[in-house]
Structure formats: structure tokens, C-alpha cells
Amino acid sequence: MALSLLAGDVQADRSVPPTGFTARLTLFTATAMALLAVFALALSLAAGRLATRWSDELSQSATLRISAPAEQMDAQVAAALELLRTTPGVASARALDSEEEQALLTPWFGPELPLDALAIPRLIEVVEEGRGFDATGLRARLQAEVPGAVLDDHTRWRAPLVAAAGRLRGMGALALLLIGAATATMITLAAHSALSANAQVIRVLRLVGARDAYIARAFVRRFTLRALAGAGLGTVLGGLLVALLPGGGDDSGSVLTGIRFAGAQWLWLLTIPPLAAVVAFGATRLAARRMLERQS
Amino acid sequence: MIELRDVAYSYGGGELFSGLSLSLAPGSFHFLTGPSGAGKTTLLKLCYGDLVPTSGEVAFWGEATTGMARDALALNRRRIGVVHQDCQFLDHLPLAENVALPLTVAGRHHEAAAYLPDLLGWVGLTRHAERRPPELSGGERQRAALARAVIMSPEVIIADEPTGNIDWEMSQRLLSLLVELNRMGKAVLIATHDLNLIRAAKAQVSVRTLRLKDRQLIAAGADL
Structure with a gap:
């Protein structure tokens, strides 16, 4: 399905006129949301690393105080x-x-x-x-x-720190979900706008025997590819900005100075454009189906 | 092929017509006449499934359109060539691609090269093939719409005032094309005010003329 979507049907694509406004809206939305997704992902991963490190380091040591x-x-x-x-x-x-x-x-x-x-x-x-x-x-x-000895195994202050880092990681994941939902909403609105603006095109296509799938495909493919391109651009920009953030070195124990991707974590960025495309595909397909049903 | 059984249609509060029955059989040639506002365009729209009757039943090739899936309706429309009164096109595409549109949506775009040159020649639009519809005159658009309606060699051809904006010579050429298709077994239904067109058709094929008046459909062939 993904391959046929990418390959497309040139004739079906030509049936729908290029729509400048919705194209720009989709591209901008996908770029902005991908950029935010990169930051949310970096924050979430940094918080996760910090939580693990605090948990590991502090759980492996204790202090004995002798008065x-x-x-x-x-x-x-x-x-x-x-x-x-x-x-x-x-x-x-x-x-x-x-x-x-x-x-x-x-x-x-x-x-x-x-x-x-x-x-x-x-x-x-x-x-x-x-x-x-x-x-x-x-x-x-x-x-x-x-x-005179008092044992401090760090549990008392380790637990809230690890919990805070865990919550920060959860907030990052929640931000990613919200970004996905906002992307879907914006693309749905753009798709609705494009479908409404092309009511006559849809009418003519129906008159000559076009099936809903044929009509929807042209819109869905166009929006999916725009979202893919926009998210690709946003991810590259976001990745560059994260790479340029001032860091505190690998030993940095702060969330603020630790927002970056470490090693293989950079690969997570590769998932953002396809995920944005999947969100756009689903949102446009649903919007097109509903719209075509309403217009029938 | 297309059957209307005891069909009624209402707009808002008023009933446009009721108890109307019509059968478009293979090889039949019907003209639909009647005063403006009598419901000719509405009746044609019922015939190609663009409207749903308020009561009664419309059937395409034996299958009732009420409750018919939209995909099935689309496939049936490929068997019906329609010439709209307002001749709607995809304005961003050249005329040739608009005429070939039924083939394109049916996944048979590769066949366009075989039919387009002759068809555009028939309707006198060869030199306008690359022009966009908004650049064409009303008559040219009507001829293009007729070419689009017949490119798939449909089993039924439904036309709403197809000669309204074209000269007598061109209308005779288009009539000849429709008569030719009718002789091949296609059913033709044309809504028109043009009595000369009806008479010209009668001279060539067996034609049945229907008149939509006072919410009823009556045979009106004898007085023409």
C-alpha cells in the first residue's frame, strides 16, 4: 500500500487541481509539528537517561556517617x-x-x-x-x-528524583501524543477545506463514474506526501537545533544541559516523517470518506 | 436498462411530478419536452442516479438504486453517458483530458489515443484539444460534453439541451452521431425545446417523444 501510495496514479492526481493554501498549510503544520516532536523526543529521552543514571548510580552506593x-x-x-x-x-x-x-x-x-x-x-x-x-x-x-554510625542508602532522596525524571519522560511522551493529535486535526481541517473547495471537481468525477476510492486517493496521496515532506524538513531542522544546543558533556546530570540524542537514539528521528505521513494518510482518508459520504 | 417506476419527486414543499414511469430499453430513442420548470432536468437526473426519488423506484439494469452502494452506482454511471445542461468540466485540465476523463477514471486512459482524435474531429474541436474549458464558448463546451459522454461507448446516452448553444449545422452533426450510436443499440434520451431537432431525428430513426406537463409524463409524438 505504501509503495502504491508513493508511486501514485498520475492521472488520478491530475484530476485534482493544485490548491496553494491547503498545500502551504499542510506543509507548515507538518514542519512545525515535526520540529516540536524532535524537541519532545529529545526531552523524553534525556529524562529517561537521567532517571536511569540517577537510579543506577545512587542505588549502587551508600554513605556511612560516623559521629x-x-x-x-x-x-x-x-x-x-x-x-x-x-x-x-x-x-x-x-x-x-x-x-x-x-x-x-x-x-x-x-x-x-x-x-x-x-x-x-x-x-x-x-x-x-x-x-x-x-x-x-x-x-x-x-x-x-x-x-555512632548512621547508614544513608540514598533511598530517601533518590526516590523523588527518579520519580521526577520518570514524570518528565512521561510528559515528553504525552507531548508527542498531543503533537500527533494536533497534526491529525490540522491536516483534517486542511483536507476538509481542499475537498470543499473542489466540490465541482468531485461532482464532475462522479458524473463520469469515478468511485469514491479514486476521488479520495488523489487527495489522500497529495496530503500524505506533503506531510512526509514537511515532517522531513521539520525533523532535519529540529535535529540540527538539538545538535547545536549547548551541552554539559556526557557526564551532565541536568535535564537542561542533557537535551540531546545519544548514539543510536538519533535513529528515533527517522521515525518522525513516516509517522507524520501515516497520521496524514489516516486523517485525510477519514475526512475524504466523510466528505464524500455527505456529498453523495 | 433504466426504469422509473411510479416515481415522484418533491422540492422542499412542492411536488414536481408524481406517478411517473419510464423505461429506456436498448435501441430506444426518446425526446423529453415540456415547458421550462416542468422538471425535465430533474427527471434526467433521476435517470442517471444524481437524484433519489421521493417515492417510487429507479432501477439500473434491473437493480434498484435505492440503497445501492456508491461504488455500484459509480460503475453503473460508466454505462451512462451524460451531457449536462451546464456542461461542467475540470477547468484545470485541457479539453482533450476532459473528454477522456471517463476512460481515465475507469483505468482505461491508454485507450484515449484510439478514440480521441476521431471524436474531437466529429465535434469539431480538434484544434481546441489543448485549451482549457473556461477558454471555450458555450457551444464548444456543449460539443465537448457530448464527446465526453460518448467516449466510453455507453449503453445509455442522456443529454440535457445538447444543442442549445450550437448552430443548426453542428446540431445536425451531433444528431447524426447520436443516431449512429442508437443504431448500434444504445438508448438515447434527450431533453430539448428544439422541435426541428426532433423532426430531424424522426426522419432518421424511430423516435418516441414524451412531454412533461402538469406533473405527468405523456406521449406527444403524434402532434410533431
Whole structure:
């Protein structure tokens, strides 16, 4: 069907006069909607990548914070490290040195912070392996053996972040659906306009024995090809604009700086023009059938 | 081939005609006359399925048109050549393509080359083949409409005032073409005010003249 649609019937196509206004409207609509679809797709994919990365990275790590009197600090840190070494699901555990802790606090207190003079808790970075450790069991053991230790497995703030990214991805998908619906609506209106403007053409074609399918085909093919061309143009423009967006590098953790297509995700763009053509085909066919039925 | 059985037709509130029956058999030649506004054009439109009767039944080759699928109606129309009073064309196409349109929509465009030159010659439009319909005079448009109506060699030819805008010589030529087609077994129905045309036809073939008056269809051949 797609091939016969592309090949077309030159004689049937000639039956319908070229209509400047509806041609421009369809082309413009398809271009604009494809451009928006590229942005919505980029946003959706970026949000998806971010959600996955946050989920993966944060679910694979945890932090142990040890608050203890200065004279007990080293002993508790050593005890915690030993406990973690024997905990299933823990790949490695490492106490942050004073320089790393200084670096963590610098954004809030400046570089001149006298770390030695303050009762700053010691931090242990825990890297998980496999399906991770049993947080409840670990907390119970820590309570018994390292009383000053508090385990933070990031669940508390990971969940809303991942949920937010997921919602952002859902909004991108919803935007794509709305763009498809708006495209269908605009093309339907343009097709209605073209069919109404060509009422006499339809009347003459019917007089000489043209079937509805013959009459509809010329309109449907014309609108489908216009939508394909417009969406192709919009997709290329959208792709270029996305490629030119300032990015934050591959390690970027922000949605705003991460709106781009990564690797094979560029291939998604190839689906936009054919999908626009399918939407135009369906919308014009339905409009033509209804219109021809009404005019009979 | 085409049968109207006890047909009535109403416009808005008024009844144009009722209880009307007509049969267009193979090889028949009918003229339809009557005063302006009597419903001649409406009756012709009922005959080629452009209108649906208010009551009664229209049948194409034995099949009632009421409830007939639009595709089936379209296929039946290919067997009926129609010359409209207002001669509608596709104004963006050259005359030759307009005349060949019935072949084109039937998927037989390749046959146009075989018929078009002779047909355009018959109606005296050879040198206008590439002109667009709006560039033609009323008479030229009528001749083109007749050429379009007969290019598929239809079984029935229905014409509404086909000689209204053309001179006597050309109307005789067109009549000769219709008579020729009638002798080949085609049914012909022509609505006209032109009594000379009817008399000229009577001299060549057996013609039945019908008169639409006072909402009834009556035979009017004897007084012509």
C-alpha cells in the first residue's frame, strides 16, 4: 500500500487541481509539528537517561556517617570498615580522608575551614555489588557494633528524583501524543477545506463514474506526501537545533544541559516523517470518506 | 436498462411530478419536452442516479438504486453517458483530458489515443484539444460534453439541451452521431425545446417523444 501510495496514479492526481493554501498549510503544520516532536523526543529521552543514571548510580552506593568523640573516632571507623568488609552485597568500603571531606564542605564554608578544630563526622563511601546489601540488617549490626554510625542508602532522596525524571519522560511522551493529535486535526481541517473547495471537481468525477476510492486517493496521496515532506524538513531542522544546543558533556546530570540524542537514539528521528505521513494518510482518508459520504 | 417506476419527486414543499414511469430499453430513442420548470432536468437526473426519488423506484439494469452502494452506482454511471445542461468540466485540465476523463477514471486512459482524435474531429474541436474549458464558448463546451459522454461507448446516452448553444449545422452533426450510436443499440434520451431537432431525428430513426406537463409524463409524438 505504501509503495502504491508513493508511486501514485498520475492521472488520478491530475484530476485534482493544485490548491496553494491547503498545500502551504499542510506543509507548515507538518514542519512545525515535526520540529516540536524532535524537541519532545529529545526531552523524553534525556529524562529517561537521567532517571536511569540517577537510579543506577545512587542505588549502587551508600554513605556511612560516623559521629563519635574524637578519641573513639578511629576505632569506630575501623570497626565499621571491618563490619562492611564482611557484609554480603558490599563491593568495597572506603573512609574519606580529610582532604575529601574538606572538598565536600568547601562550597558551604569556604576553603579556610579548620577541619581539625571541628567535630566533623567521618564518612565512609560504600559501593554495592550485585543486588546490594540488606540495609535493615546492616543498620541493626551497626547499631550493635558501631553505635555512632548512621547508614544513608540514598533511598530517601533518590526516590523523588527518579520519580521526577520518570514524570518528565512521561510528559515528553504525552507531548508527542498531543503533537500527533494536533497534526491529525490540522491536516483534517486542511483536507476538509481542499475537498470543499473542489466540490465541482468531485461532482464532475462522479458524473463520469469515478468511485469514491479514486476521488479520495488523489487527495489522500497529495496530503500524505506533503506531510512526509514537511515532517522531513521539520525533523532535519529540529535535529540540527538539538545538535547545536549547548551541552554539559556526557557526564551532565541536568535535564537542561542533557537535551540531546545519544548514539543510536538519533535513529528515533527517522521515525518522525513516516509517522507524520501515516497520521496524514489516516486523517485525510477519514475526512475524504466523510466528505464524500455527505456529498453523495 | 433504466426504469422509473411510479416515481415522484418533491422540492422542499412542492411536488414536481408524481406517478411517473419510464423505461429506456436498448435501441430506444426518446425526446423529453415540456415547458421550462416542468422538471425535465430533474427527471434526467433521476435517470442517471444524481437524484433519489421521493417515492417510487429507479432501477439500473434491473437493480434498484435505492440503497445501492456508491461504488455500484459509480460503475453503473460508466454505462451512462451524460451531457449536462451546464456542461461542467475540470477547468484545470485541457479539453482533450476532459473528454477522456471517463476512460481515465475507469483505468482505461491508454485507450484515449484510439478514440480521441476521431471524436474531437466529429465535434469539431480538434484544434481546441489543448485549451482549457473556461477558454471555450458555450457551444464548444456543449460539443465537448457530448464527446465526453460518448467516449466510453455507453449503453445509455442522456443529454440535457445538447444543442442549445450550437448552430443548426453542428446540431445536425451531433444528431447524426447520436443516431449512429442508437443504431448500434444504445438508448438515447434527450431533453430539448428544439422541435426541428426532433423532426430531424424522426426522419432518421424511430423516435418516441414524451412531454412533461402538469406533473405527468405523456406521449406527444403524434402532434410533431
